[in-house]
Amino acid sequence: MTPKVYGSMLLGLSTLTSFSTYANKEPTAPSRFAYVATYNPNGEGVYLMSVNTNDGRLYKDKIVSTAPNAAQLVLDQEGEHLYVASEVSNFSDTGHGSLIAYSINKQDGSLTKLNEIESQGAGPVYLSIHPDGKYLLVANYVSGSIATFPINRDGSLGKPASVKQSSGEPGAERPAAAVEGSFAISDHNGPHAHMIASDPSGKFVYSTDLGLDRIYQWKFNASNGVLSANNPPYIAASSAGAGPRHFVFHPTNKHLYLINEESSTLTSYLIDQDKGLLTQQQTLSSLPDNYKGTSFASGIILSQDGRYLYVANRLHNSISLFSIDESGDLTIIDNVWTHGDYTRTIVISPDGGSLYAMNQRSDNIAQFSVDKVTGKLTFTNQFTPVGSPSQMVFLTE
Template identity: 45%
Template sequence: MQPQPASRRSFLKTSLALAASASALSHGEQLLAADGDAPLIAYIGTFSSPLSDVLPTQVDLPPGNGRGIHIFRVDRQTGAMTPAGVHELGTSPSCLALNKAGTRLYSANETDRVGETKEGTVSAFSIDRKTGQLTLLNTVRSGGAGPTYVSLHPSGRFLLVANYFGGSVAVLPVQTDGRLGEPTDVQNDAGPIGPARAKNAPPGSFAFSGHDRTHAHMIQADPSGKFVLHVDLGLDRIYVWKFDDQNGKLVANDPAWVELPPGDGPRHFHFHPNGRWFYSIQEEGSTIVLFDYDAKAGRLTARQTVSTLPTGFGGSNFCSELLVSEDGKFVYAGNRLHDSIGIFAIGADGTLTHVADEWTRGNYPRSFTFDPTGRFLYCGNQRGDNVAVFAVDRATGLLKFTGQYVPVGNPSHIVFLEGDSR
């Protein structure tokens, strides 16, 4: 049977539906359409030197197979990554941060070889926004051994650094040309070390990674920039600092920290888009804790604890990354050894409900990141030497593997840059 010509009424109905669909595009999809000709660039930080030197307390890990900061061009439609070069480094750029303008990249170089105090370093790079290629601006000491995390203060005038093996956090000024200055402040964590056995560890767990000394694992300002928070895995604490943005100084808040259950080991955290809910993931306890955040006082109050693992799990697991979706509907939690991403729905009151678990298609998922549209999630499987690409169902939160593996040695962290087509 031949198709009948469409009536004027059906044509109008279709046109209206298409117009409504177009007007309902999410911010990410609008961005995709508007910037379709501009390059989308991904930078992947890696462990690039022998981990026996970089991570002396984790001798079971394989040698660092990365070559520095790996650069890729990303297909906005399919999520596919095409290699675009490597900026080779003699140290491990395990964490990366971009400035808001997309003109500078900063890397935490996870080593402990600089000077008499055996510190690590942080590097600043300028970016060619057309090609994504990097030019080293300078490298400075990080204020402690083994820097594992860097983030930019909302003002853009300071870089915040967490030194895992040094058990310290530091503030580095960002100069007008993007270069980094020497630390304006260094704070060393101190207190009683937590037990080897996490209070909330799964049955049969031998997960023990950081309760041998102080280990600052993440540092980031709150959305206002008035406070800076950092976690110490070995002390089972989340610290809160008032931030002096004129002098780059950290001033202890009152109270100065909140305690997590003994041995659970807070690793990473993420604010909800509303700024009132704060989620922390515990590396050895395999839990997520929901805190209410008082932005005026910089105060955290715990309200819910959930396991990152499926019901009935037994054995060892090390949690890694934690992300809140941009729309504030879901939390994603990384499980190493179980090699999964736990997916949790966020309720109207901020509480979490387990939705599903997605296999990461690789070994030891250290981190994962959404692309700028939120349509794809990229998971760095550290021991699997690959990045696996997943499509995100933003209605259900579920992940679907696209079949794409990106070979990268010891991937540690991924950031995305909206390039310039001009």
């Protein structure tokens, strides 16, 4: 995330585009619900979608939250509560954003607000839930702080259990590992926390700071939700000015895979399962070999079987496909157009059959079918018009 992204949203449509250009009807096939988070002004909040379980097609239902800049969201493990980060600039005169807890009506997907609290920082840009389901974790991009919050029995959020503020010298302004001709220069002016998530064991938490070019390593106290620094507390990014952004954990090979926004590189790290420490293994470009110029890496996601990894490239407007071998090594094998502009995130359907690109600047979601044998993507010719989409989560039964 960079300030340039917010400015660019004003270049889009002045109002939410009409949904009449596609079959805006409830699917007759079996369906499930999904929630789509958006940025203002093109997006008007959180949208409820019906998902055709036969072909993955999306059908717009209704707006279920009108919270301003409700661009980040996460579901609890039971699918009973939705948590939304509102990137407002001054919630309750704090100068910070807010976190909103909702209960979910699984019959129609509607939401009931439980409570809203301060995010303990400016620009809450990422939410995750600890594996034990008892704590919500948030990364605040603008202020560079992270925090944990207890989840009460009714799903509402309690007072913060732990708040950590990054500090230090900013990273290099120019990304050393970017491709020739890149002007991917932004936000190396101070701390900017971009993601926070627990490892699958729940014992360790990792957070990225794009501005300081660091990956923080934390120990997590499951009894009270407190974060404490590991030893060492952080490691440097894979290259100067790389801008660590988002990461995923492999289900079997003990690796963490991380994309660097400014350098458009993908780095693998081996996780010490006992100590929670990361060791860098491999770094390669997320862009095709022949590309020259500026691009910002954004979304990252694994296939359900852990054999393939997908990375979204903004400005190049593509999705790169990587294979993962048994040792955890990566090889790029394909690159496809996103059929839209400035893809913020990519997600895969619960059945693994569809991938969706949240095309922020072109105000749509593009759907791709996933070949489960080769991992390759094929555009389905299906668009869902949504103003400035940011994220999508699926409500499973």
